[in-house]
Amino acid sequence: MIPTRKVNKRQLILDEAAKLFKQKGFGGTSMRDLASEVGIEAASMYNHIKSKDEILELICFRISGIYISQLAEIEATQAAYGEKIKALIRLHIRLMIEDGAAVSVANHDWKYLREPALTEFKQARKQYEKGFAALIEQGIAAGEFQPVNVSVALFTILSAVRWVELWYRPGRELSAEELEANIITMLLTGLEKK
Secondary structure, eight states, X not given: OOOOOOOOHHHHXXXXXXXXXXXXXXXXXXXXHHHHHHTSOHHHHTTTOSOHHHHHHHHHHHHHHHHHHHHHHHHHSOOOHHHHHHHHHHHHXXXXXXXXXXXXXXXXXXXXXOTTHHHHHHHHHHHHXXXXXXXXXXXXHTTSSOOOOHHHHHHHHHHHHHTHHHHOOTTSSSOHHHHHHHHHHHHHTOSOOO
16 A cells, blocks of 8 residues: 655645636635635634735745746756757746646736735846846857847747646647647747748
8 A cells, every 4th residue: 555645734725725816816715715625614724824915925936936946057057048948948838737826826916915025026026037038138149049139039938838827738639848849949940941
């Protein structure tokens, strides 16, 4: 018999909250809704979590922390700039596939964070975007990329990968790896045959 892992109740609450926030929105989800989903009394939730605001904060900062730490690792490699951008695109796609609800919350519900968390989260997003943009700019300077506007390139890439959370489901005609390859081809090479 395989031993079952004891589920951390706090993590279960965070996971279920991300799903509910994605489905109903932060404002449309009550602690009662969440307690019902987790299978405990609403009052018992507060043994594990302080508030709905704390849940949102934990979800948003966990996702931003993953993006920022992965960016730092990618920046530190000696890979070509094209490979670095591909690695960041893969990171976005993988995170959406593996933790789509939490990514959705961080992408859409961050605006409900309370101060000072809201300002901190905006700074984290800006830090990530600046780091990503710097890689594009360095790739242009190195002659690896077309001389395009860096902001247009950055936000085209980020916008292009956001739809994955809405569309991709395991079992579709594409594997996660094929999805990554197709998106990278579209973003870095385009449709036009040379």
